[in-house]
Amino acid sequence: MSGLYERRLLRVEKSFGVLEKLWSVPWLFVLMLCAMATVGYVALYSAGGGNPDAYATKHALRFGFGLVMMVGIALIDIRLIARLSWLGYAVGLALLVLVMVHGQVGKGAQRWVELGPVQLQPSELMKILLVLALASWFQKATWEKVGNLFFLLPPAIAVLVPMGLILKQPNLGTALITGAIGAAIFWSVGVRWWKFGLLFGAVAVAAPIAYDHLHDYQRARITTFLDPESDPLGAGYNIIQSKIALGSGGMWGKGFLQGTQGHLNFLPEKQTDFIFTMIAEEFGFVGAIGTLALLALVVAFAFLVAIRCRHQYGRLVGVGLATNFFLYVFVNIAMVTGSIPVGGVPLPLISHGGSAMITAMLGFGLLASAWVHRDVEFTSAKE
Structure with missing residues (x-):
């Protein structure tokens, strides 16, 4: 009888634990994400010519799924996530290799893989998994260990291997990120x-060699960045139209559904890479x-997580995910805006795209878990 009572008491304690965790979820942060997703919905509604079925409905459904996933991850003990960090990293590498073997080719790059009904871009997921793996490695690192080159070699390799696999797709922008x-x-x-000085010196020396090995379209992007007017109807077309749209918006804009560059199809990839231009026009x-302010608040929260966590794992997760989002x-x-060469990098929670949305919400879920469990005792990643 006493055993039955104890089991019931344990279930009650566990239920209170879940309720306490739900209460500790950073709901203000969740509200910020909802605001960002709403901005994305409005912009995608316009990009679809006033037809929500083109982009906006899918965007809302993906965000809804991602929001449930995020809250679920927030309730998972951060110490369990730490124990599984390197396993997740290994899965990420396996997916990158799978892309090379069986990946789908789109726009000249082999970046996507079909997993049942889901089309996944593993390079996006790999950045999140890399953060977790490095946080696990450095979780209990002392100042002396960090000064040891042999201690730094495994995590350095852990960064270089996925970079190399992503470069092979080719996806230079994501590899650099x-x-x-x-x-x-x-x-x-x-x-x-x-040590960073040595690294930057090596990069500077290797840059001319790397340029010679870039694909033709990648070199064209750099040339166009330096002189967009050199090929206004070819490689320079995208950035020229983007600048026209940005400038034509003025202080208050042309009005919802009134953007000429977007609705007359002068603006390329208006639902993905150039969605910010749609908003500005x-x-x-x-x-x-206003959009940039919302995005900045998300970065600020990630750094707040890094500051408030009592354990090194959560701090490094906060720094890594803040860097990724920024x-x-x-x-x-x-x-x-033409400040760097054009590359295929979407705007998180605003651009149209499944992989980018789900991986972003995965990252936010990990941030929320670090926040909820910011005061836990965290003596070892193997605990």
């Missing part, structure tokens, strides 16, 4: 500055700044 995420985590754990400078936003905005 992957490397930058790794560098941010290495910097966060206290890797000496002179129809809602002007004010709408563009680079997504920075590269996309810099691309559509």
Whole structure:
């Protein structure tokens, strides 16, 4: 009888634990994500010419699924996630290899793989899994260990291997972002500055050689970036039309569904890479700044997680995912404004795309889990 009572008591305690975790979920952060997804829905509704079935409905359904997934991940003990970090990394590498063997080719690149009814871009998922793996490796690293080159060699290889596989697709932009995420985590754990200096020196020396091995369309993007008017109807067309749309929006924009560059199909990839240009044309400078403010708040929350976590694993997860999200936003905005060469990087929670949406919500779920479990005792990744 006492055993039955104890089991019932244990179930009650567990239920209270789940309720407490639900209460601890950063609901203000969830509200910010809903606001971002709403901006995306409005922009995609316009990109579809006022037809929600073109892009907006799928966007809403994906976000709804991602939101449920995010809250579910937030309730998972961060220590369990830490124990599974390297297993997840291995799965990510296997998916990248699968892309090379059986991946689908689209727009000259082999980046997607079919997993039943789902089309997945493993390079997006790999960035999240890399953050978890590096956080697990450095979780209990001391200052002395971080100064040891042999201790830094395995995580360095863990960064370079997926970078190489992503470059083979080819996907230069995502490969560079992957490397930058790794560098941010290495910097966060206290890797000496002179080692970064050696790395940047090696990159500078290798850059001319790497340029010679780029694909023709990649070299064309760099040439067009330097002089868009050199090929206004070819490689320079996208960025020229993007700048026209950005400038024509003015302070307040042309109005919802009134953007001429987008609706007359001058603007390429308006539902994905150039969605920010659609927003700026129809809602002007004010709408563009409001969108950027929402995106900045998400980055700020990720860094807040890094600051508030008592354990190193959560801090590094916060830094890594903040870097990933920031680079997504920075590269996309810099691309559509002509500040960097054009590349296929979507705007998180706003652009149309399944893989980008689901992996972003996975990352936000991990941030929420780190927040919910920010005060747990975290003595070992193997605990």
